[in-house]
Amino acid sequence: MTKKAPAKKKSTKSAAAKKSASAKKSTKKAPAKKAAAKKAPAKKAPAKKAAAKTAAKKAPAKKSAAKSADKSPAKKAPKLPKFLTDKTWLAAQKKSLIEERRRYTHNAEALAAEAASLMADREPGDVQFDEESGEGDTLAVERDRDLALSAQAREKVDEIDAALERLDAGTYGICVTSGEIIPKERLEALPMAAKTVAAQTAMF
Numbered sequence: 498m499t500k501k502a503p504a505k506k507k508s509t510k511s512a513a514a515k516k517s518a519s520a521k522k523s524t525k526k527a528p529a530k531k532a533a534a535k536k537a538p539a540k541k542a543p544a545k546k547a548a549a550k551t552a553a554k555k556a557p558a559k560k561s562a563a564k565s566a567d568k569s570p571a572k573k574a575p576k577l578p579k580f581l582t583d584k585t586w587l588a589a590q591k592k593s594l595i596e597e598r599r600r601y602t603h604n605a606e607a608l609a610a611e612a613a614s615l616m617a618d619r620e621p622g623d624v625q626f627d628e629e630s631g632e633g634d635t636l637a638v639e640r641d642r643d644l645a646l647s648a649q650a651r652e653k654v655d656e657i658d659a660a661l662e663r664l665d666a667g668t669y670g671i672c673v674t675s676g677e678i679i680p681k682e683r684l685e686a687l688p689m690a691a692k693t694v695a696a697q698t699a700m701f
Contacts, residue, residue, distance in 0.1 A: 575671070575676060575677065575678055577670075577678070578678060578681075580670075580681045581669065581670045581678070587664060587669065590664070590669070590684065590685075590688050591661065591664055593688045594657050594660055594661055594664075594688045594689060595661075597653070597657055597688065597689065598654055598657040598658070598661075601650045601651075601653040601654045601657065602650070602654055604646075604647075604650045605647045605648075605650035605651045605654065606647075608643045608644070608646045608647035608650065609643070609644070609647045611643045612639075612640045612643035612644045612647065615636050615639055615640040615643070616636075616640060653689070656689040656691070657688075657689045659689070659691065660688060660689040660690075660691065663691075670684055672691070672692050672693045672696050673691045673692060674692050674693075674696040674699075675692075675693060675695070675696045677693055677696075679692070679693050680693075
């Protein structure tokens with residue numbers, strides 16, 4: 498009977514060892530779950546990076562579309578005739594435009610000065626209206642005419658300046674409305690012409 502007592506102690510020890518081992522296993526497994534929980538948000542970061550990469554890839558597509566849109570008008574540009582690429586002819590047109598500009602500028606300034614002198618010569622009380630004919634002051638009528646002619650001359654100067662800019666830009670002789678070539682004869686007769694006859698008459 499005394500020999501069987503140690504056997505019971507071994508069984509109790511083995512049971513205690515099993516309990517401690519199971520307790521250790523349970524404690525070791527708990528952090529593993531936490532680590533898995535912590536790693537879960539890390540999966541979202543690659544998704545965001547992937548979305549950013551796809552957005553970045555789409556951006557150049559828009560730029561390429563914009564570039565193609567910018568290049569499309571260039572394809573529709575008409576082929577320039579020989580006279581529009583002739584440097585001698587273009588130089589002659591430029592010289593003609595500069596001379597026309599000088600003439601119109603002189604006329605505009607002279608007419609404006611004449612209108613100013615008419616106002617200076619006018620005395621108070623000169624304005625009288627005829628009840629029968631309805632005519633007004635002669636000086637006022639002449640002044641208004643001079644101012645109108647001066648304004649027209651300045652408009653021609655603006656047209657000439659625009660033609661000189663087209664010469665420098667290489668678009669001289671191309672209709673600004675239709676994009677068609679303005680005939681050589683029209684440009685020689687009217688160097689500041691910006692439209693073809695068809696485009697000019699279509700406005701009226």
